[in-house]
Amino acid sequence: MTWLTWRQFRAQAVAAAAALAAFAVLLAVTGPHLASLYAASGITGCHSGSCGQLASTFLSQVAATSIDPAVYLLGIAGVVLAPAVIGIFWGAPLIAREFEAGTFRLAWTQSITRARWLAVKLGLTGLAALAVTEALSLIQAWWAAPIGQAARLATDSNFPLGMSPFSLLAFDAHGITPLGYAAFAFTLGVTTGVFLRRAIPAMALTLVIFAAVQVAIPLWIRPHLFPPDHTTATLSSFTALQTRIGPNGAFAFAVQFLPTQPGAWILSSGAVNAAGQLVSTSPAACKSLALSSSPTWTQCLASHGIRIGVTYQPTSRYWAIQGTETAIYVALALALAGYCFWRLGLRRLS
Amino acid sequence: MTAVLEARGLGKRYRRLWALADCTLSIPAGHVVGLVGPNGAGKTTLLNLAAGLLAPTTGTIEVLGGPPPASPVQLARVGFLAQDAPVYAGLPVADHLRLGAHLNPAWDEELARGRIDRLDLDPGQKAGKLSGGQRAQLALTLAVAKRPELLLLDEPVASLDPLARREFLQDLMEAVAEQGLSVVLSSHLVADLERVCDYLIVLVGSRVRVAGPVEELLATHHLLSGPRRDPATLPAGQQVISASHTDRQTTLLVRTSDKVLDPAWMVSEVGLEDLVLAYMSQAAGRSRRNHLEVQK
Amino acid sequence: MVIEFHLDARSGVAPYLQLIHQVRQALRLGLLREGDQLPTVKDVVAGLAINPNTVLKAYRELEYEGLVAARPGIGTFVTGTLAGSSLAAHGPLRRDLQRWLAKARRAGLDDESIEALFISTFRSAAEEDIA
Numbered sequence: 001m002t003w004l005t006w007r008q009f010r011a012q013a014v015a016a017a018a019a020l021a022a023f024a025v026l027l028a029v030t031g032p033h034l035a036s037l038y039a040a041s042g043i044t045g046c047h048s049g050s051c052g053q054l055a056s057t058f059l060s061q062v063a064a065t066s067i068d069p070a071v072y073l074l075g076i077a078g079v080v081l082a083p084a085v086i087g088i089f090w091g092a093p094l095i096a097r098e099f100e101a102g103t104f105r106l107a108w109t110q111s112i113t114r115a116r117w118l119a120v121k122l123g124l125t126g127l128a129a130l131a132v133t134e135a136l137s138l139i140q141a142w143w144a145a146p147i148g149q150a151a152r153l154a155t156d157s158n159f160p161l162g163m164s165p166f167s168l169l170a171f172d173a174h175g176i177t178p179l180g181y182a183a184f185a186f187t188l189g190v191t192t193g194v195f196l197r198r199a200i201p202a203m204a205l206t207l208v209i210f211a212a213v214q215v216a217i218p219l220w221i222r223p224h225l226f227p228p229d230h231t232t233a234t235l236s237s238f239t240a241l242q243t244r245i246g247p248n249g250a251f252a253f254a255v256q257f258l259p260t261q262p263g264a265w266i267l268s269s270g271a272v273n274a275a276g277q278l279v280s281t282s283p284a285a286c287k288s289l290a291l292s293s294s295p296t297w298t299q300c301l302a303s304h305g306i307r308i309g310v311t312y313q314p315t316s317r318y319w320a321i322q323g324t325e326t327a328i329y330v331a332l333a334l335a336l337a338g339y340c341f342w343r344l345g346l347r348r349l350s
Numbered sequence: 351m352t353a354v355l356e357a358r359g360l361g362k363r364y365r366r367l368w369a370l371a372d373c374t375l376s377i378p379a380g381h382v383v384g385l386v387g388p389n390g391a392g393k394t395t396l397l398n399l400a401a402g403l404l405a406p407t408t409g410t411i412e413v414l415g416g417p418p419p420a421s422p423v424q425l426a427r428v429g430f431l432a433q434d435a436p437v438y439a440g441l442p443v444a445d446h447l448r449l450g451a452h453l454n455p456a457w458d459e460e461l462a463r464g465r466i467d468r469l470d471l472d473p474g475q476k477a478g479k480l481s482g483g484q485r486a487q488l489a490l491t492l493a494v495a496k497r498p499e500l501l502l503l504d505e506p507v508a509s510l511d512p513l514a515r516r517e518f519l520q521d522l523m524e525a526v527a528e529q530g531l532s533v534v535l536s537s538h539l540v541a542d543l544e545r546v547c548d549y550l551i552v553l554v555g556s557r558v559r560v561a562g563p564v565e566e567l568l569a570t571h572h573l574l575s576g577p578r579r580d581p582a583t584l585p586a587g588q589q590v591i592s593a594s595h596t597d598r599q600t601t602l603l604v605r606t607s608d609k610v611l612d613p614a615w616m617v618s619e620v621g622l623e624d625l626v627l628a629y630m631s632q633a634a635g636r637s638r639r640n641h642l643e644v645q646k
Numbered sequence: 647m648v649i650e651f652h653l654d655a656r657s658g659v660a661p662y663l664q665l666i667h668q669v670r671q672a673l674r675l676g677l678l679r680e681g682d683q684l685p686t687v688k689d690v691v692a693g694l695a696i697n698p699n700t701v702l703k704a705y706r707e708l709e710y711e712g713l714v715a716a717r718p719g720i721g722t723f724v725t726g727t728l729a730g731s732s733l734a735a736h737g738p739l740r741r742d743l744q745r746w747l748a749k750a751r752r753a754g755l756d757d758e759s760i761e762a763l764f765i766s767t768f769r770s771a772a773e774e775d776i777a
Binding site: 001003008011101102103104105106108109110111112113114 | 398401402403419421422423425426428429430432434436437438439440441445448449450452453454455456489492493496
């Protein structure tokens with residue numbers, strides 16, 4: 001069965017190997033340049049005070065080159081899209097094709113049980129899916145290591161996509177989450193194939209469901225996996241304060257970075273009073289200054305005890321969140337696999 | 351002699367429709383069994399149940415002593431050739447043989463290679479490019495080379511031209527002679543089965559109408575023709591399968607184990623094709639009657 | 647192979663009987679001699695696409711009639727002859743038949759009627775033998 005699984009998978013394996021090789025070559029060619037930029041930036045061995053500034057400078061340099069931001073985006077896109085591609089092109093046709101062509105009647109009347117047939121197909125192809133995704137992730141992580149280092153230290157940046165390791169695409173592309181996504185996408189593809197028994201509809205359904213899950217989880221589940229931390233800080237400790245001013249003294253503040261923890265994940269931020277409650281209206285005394293949103297206005301607010309309150313996940317929770325999210329995806333993958341075994345045991349005629 | 355296939359009250363339903371109903375059979379070993387009936391009668395359903403590709407809705411089925419597919423051991427003892435001989439289109443002939451070798455412990459490589467050579471199949475050719483007859487032969491090779499005790503074939507010659515059909519049956523009979531196989535093969539044409547079958551099952555409208563050794567069936571079915579008469583007046587031992595009347599004459603096809611002694615009848619033998627047609631028309635007549643009754 | 651079988655699917659005669667007839671005919675004509683091997687069951691079914699049991703039945707009946715003998719693992723071989731027993735009766739029987747044919751023609755029967763008369767009498771006589 002191992003041989004047959006390999007033989008049926010051969011063409012897809014070759015395509016994957018070619019894509020992986022192209023990916024690796026592209027990143028290998030541009031990697032050393034990035035590394036030398038980093039070495040020249042002086043970030044390694046910097047003192048805690050100057051690190052933030054050096055990091056920001058480095059990142060701006062990188063952003064200014066024409067190739068590196070593009071390759072970075074391409075690399076991240078590759079890792080993020082790989083699970084979807086695998087789910088659609090490896091997972092969906094795996095069993096659906098056998099139903100469409102009627103070859104399941106040939107396969108299930110050889111001398112192996114249906115359970116063994118499915119286990120080998122699912123297991124070997126699934127392992128290949130995990131391996132390819134992990135390879136892409138590792139290559140990209142190796143290439144982007146300098147950028148990642150700088151991102152942890154930078155206090156501001158105009159590098160595309162934001163730099164926190166928690167930022168949407170970075171979180172999805174690094175660590176162990178890609179493995180979870182690959183496992184889930186693959187088993188989702190196989191399950192839709194088992195359910196619909198036709199490859200093309202299964203591919204479409206896999207795409208729709210996987211996309212929906214990949215949007216829903218970071219949006220609604222990931223922020224709440226662990227109770228967030230809260231902190232407040234003076235208005236002046238933030239160098240980049242996003243301000244919105246409305247009529248009648250209404251206003252709102254937002255920040256992108258915690259000065260004390262540049263890599264933290266900001267879930268929400270806003271102006272709070274001394275008691276810690278959200279403030280959305282300027283105190284009467286400061287209203288007249290609001291129109292200019294000048295430093296005098298912020299000083300006025302500060303003198304009334306208004307500070308910035310931030311709800312965030314600290315960088316120390318990175319691996320905990322990674323691990324928990326991956327565990328969720330793996331659990332989903334196992335549940336789907338279990339469903340496939342159960343469903344195929346019912347011996348239906350298509 | 352143990353039965354290769356034993357069914358008791360076997361039934362299979364899809365949503366509202368019974369594809370097979372109330373099927374009770376006991377097929378002895380060592381025969382080539384013909385399963386004949388019109389399209390949609392339930393032949394494919396019965397064979398797929400026997401191969402373990404379907405689960406029964408009611409009743410039981412046992413193949414070679416156990417419900418299919420009980421275990422790899424039992425799977426190895428039964429060979430199956432599905433309708434239209436499905437093969438992996440992208441895999442060449444030689445890789446199909448490797449498939450057989452890897453997935454069947456009792457695989458006979460010499461037998462498989464010999465058949466492929468004799469059939470003049472190119473081992474390097476992709477199976478999707480083979481003709482219908484060649485695909486059927488490849489699928490038969492796969493089924494036979496695993497050295498089963500029972501071979502189930504679902505309409506194996508339906509889409510083959512006459513030459514391919516003859517060659518397929520020649521090959522099949524040779525394998526039966528050589529390996530002592532029991533075979534169940536289905537067809538909607540009696541002519542396909544007449545030469546090779548020595549046991550017949552007639553399946554019409556999802557039910558078994560008659561089953562038994564061909565010799566016995568031919569010996570116990572007779573065509574009676576004589577003056578016009580009501581079939582109900584016949585003695586109890588004579589079961590009327592089909593009847594047709596003109597003003598003056600009645601022709602009946604009856605089943606009886608006794609000799610027909612009434613001198614009014616001219617008794618003649620029945621060919622297998624006419625026998626099957628009589629059961630098919632009997633089933634059709636009954637269902638037509640039911641249809642009319644419902645309409646009232 | 648010494649002889650080859652053929653099958654007339656439309657003749658109404660059971661296949662195993664056709665095989666028996668062909669063996670007897672071959673023996674009569676001297677095509678098959680004592681010690682010759684009959685085609686193996688495998689070869690016969692591979693050529694004719696018929697059920698092996700049919701061939702086995704024919705060979706068994708020939709063995710019962712003392713014309714052949716089966717040697718397990720090797721094959722079925724001719725042990726008896728028909729030539730001798732029939733030749734002696736041929737001459738007188740042939741003359742009787744010629745006389746009957748002349749009578750039939752004098753009675754006004756044409757070729758087809760003679761053939762039909764012969765076959766129906768032959769068949770009903772055979773049935774009476776069985777009954």
